[in-house]
Amino acid sequence: MAHEAIPLKKLAEQFASLPGIGMKTAWRLAFYVLTMSKEDATEFANSILEAHEKIKKCEICQNFTEKPVCDICSDVTRDHTTICVVETPKDVIAFERARGFHGVYHVLHGLISPMDGIGPEQLCIKQLLQRIQDTEVHEVIMATNPTIEGEATAMYLSKLLKPLDVTVTRLAYGIPVGGELEYADDMTLSKALENRNEI
Template sequence: MAYVAAPLERLIEQFAKLPGIGRKGATRYAYQVLSMSKQDAMEFAQAIQDAHTKVRRCKVCQNFTEDEICAICSNAGRDHSVICVVESPRDVTAFERTRAFRGVYHVLHGLLSPMDGITAEQLCIKELLDRLKDGEIQELIMATNSTVEGEATAMYIAKLVKPLGVKVTRLAYGLPVGSDIQYADEVTLGSSLTNRKEL
């Protein structure tokens, strides 16, 4: 095996920890970092540090933000009576690309998965229920992926919310079963929003 300098090996190992990145891809990224100018490398490192120290969860919707309350939650022009419930911040980005949704969001930061030890207490479900207490919310759109975990999470939340008199709908999937929302094109995602059904 060829000798690799220890700092380079550590960089390769760090890249390899990222999901979907194997040893070969991690090695390519590490060498790319080494080919950067010192200035570019410092900016890259600073961007990672800033993301970790300056980004936090919005105290209302749990999406990532620099501020206490994110730009969507603080926007008076949005329809605050409709909440689109998603698994991750990446899903918010996907929906915002469609420009078809003018409501607000709630990010669960995961899905129920008893097999993996992920329970309701580990998700941001309590924070969602707290948002429903003032009676302003009229509809929850369950926009979790059409996987076993996504469906189970949607049904679990629907059962908790129904007694509160809030309408709970589910995306109409023109998406293939088992696919991820974040990879859907804007037209398909916009259509699934428009044609959502009640749970």
């Protein structure tokens, strides 16, 4: 590739580093960015920077928010005695879209995966344990994906939580094994919540 096209190659490589984006799509996105006006390109870049600067983790549930405490955690009408533990902020959006859950959440920001070098200390587990010790919690729902890593994380957490005198449940398998929560339809998610089982 010609020397003057190196910025374009770097742009394509940045797009390719995003999950689910292959090199072919990355090149298409890079070329599309070049067709944008300078104002639109600047706004696009500024949106990324602004998100990085303004969006933080909620002090309570670790979900992404602009405020110290997110809207869900500060909502007094929600059941704060029931915590739904999920892998990512995308999973919170999936449950909220299904409208079947009225408790609160805790986002782990990952799953235990020794193959990828991810251990419990790299997840937001310490904050969950502290939260349960500091507040009145009756039930913790393990809503990690039904994958090997999701199951391992759920079992690890259930062992930590049992001595804290809380009921630990697991989503029922309305979600297909190997599937991901963000792709599940609303009815499947609602049914999985309704038919959850104690671990």
